[in-house]
Amino acid sequence: EDQVTQSPEALRLQEGESSSLNCSYTVSGLRGLFWYRQDPGKGPEFLFTLYSAGEEKEKERLKATLTKKESFLHITAPKPEDSATYLCAVSNAGGTSYGKLTFGQGTILTVHP
């Protein structure tokens, strides 16, 4: 059974204080690892897809990295508008699970001015 665990559950930062969010996963065959951002009361917004260990992707102040067991979302010099819940999900390469995503519980990020 695929499993995704995110840590910490909540993270409070001062504006400009860089940090990282962790996503540990167990999957029999990784098709892709996905990061989403979710604002309160809204649907998740797609950020990144990572396919293989060693891959990195960047978008503004966010950088996502992938190893064989975990992914990190690095936030450099965050601003208050980066405050949101960040969700990690994995897709299994198994045929019967095609397209299905398994989500972690999310990390609630709060950035204080």
Next chain:
Amino acid sequence: DGGITQSPKYLFRKEGQNVTLSCEQNLNHDAMYWYRQDPGQGLRLIYYSQIVNDFQKGDIAEGYSVSREKKESFPLTVTSAQKNPTAFYLCASSTLGGLFSSYNEQFFGPGTRLTVL
């Protein structure tokens, strides 16, 4: 604009009542999905469909039903058999890609918040 729409944004259900949540997409995606989100928990898959007139149960399908009569539409019915339906419901869609393709990012609608009175 291309995207996914869900309606209504808020829905209230009385005990013993069936309610239907709407999901429409104009992204020309083949696959559509329904998730349930509870406070402090990740998204859990209810049903998904990869092609018109076909759908599969997800991890928590009991008490729910779906139909896929058109590529653009994937309505979800929350039946009276669902004992704890209060939650935030999210619809998503994606392309399928080929058998060995990794490309299946899911894009989400704005959600429907269902409350049982």
